[in-house]
Amino acid sequence: MNAESKRVTAQCSAEKLYGFACDFHNFQRLLPPQVEDFETDGNTCSFKVAGFMQLTLQYAERTPYSLVAVAPASGSGSPIPFRLSLVITPGSETSCEVTVRADIEGGNPMMAIMIKPKLKPALDKIAEQVQYFSAGI
Numbered sequence: 001m002n003a004e005s006k007r008v009t010a011q012c013s014a015e016k017l018y019g020f021a022c023d024f025h026n027f028q029r030l031l032p033p034q035v036e037d038f039e040t041d042g043n044t045c046s047f048k049v050a051g052f053m054q055l056t057l058q059y060a061e062r063t064p065y066s067l068v069a070v071a072p073a074s075g076s077g078s079p080i081p082f083r084l085s086l087v088i089t090p091g092s093e094t095s096c097e098v099t100v101r102a103d104i105e106g107g108n109p110m111m112a113i114m115i116k117p118k119l120k121p122a123l124d125k126i127a128e129q130v131q132y133f134s135a136g137i
Helices: 014-021 024-030 109-134
Strands: 002-004 008-010 035-040 044-049 053-063 067-072 082-090 096-104
Touching (some): 014 024, 014 082, 014 096, 014 109, 024 035, 024 109, 053 082, 096 109
Antiparallel strands (some): 002 096, 035 044, 044 053, 053 067, 067 082
16 A cells, blocks of 8 residues: 655755754654654654554665655564655755655555555645745754
8 A cells, every 4th residue: 555645845955854854853843743752762763653553663765865764663563564755856955845655565454444544644744744844944
């Protein structure tokens, strides 16, 4: 199952947005309000999604100025194998285009059915947060 957010315009360069996204200390600002107990050591982050589960994420891929992807850390016990990607399309020195993509493969089919209707709105919210915070980067 794959889902993608709406495309938004970030008010900073692709280089600055990439630097922001590559620091888990900034990641909390992009997450929805249902996230609790956020912690990071710089290489991983962990948090609880209210009424759902505890997640520990690590960077899965970082391609300078175009892609930052996170996935569950090894041994984190995530019931669904997924990858969450921030896809950055360079624009000008002061803006870039951003899409948030989720790729979910395998895992618990019932969990996927529960998540599917909430996925697109959650990705749109993360994209909106990127757009909002980009002006201050």
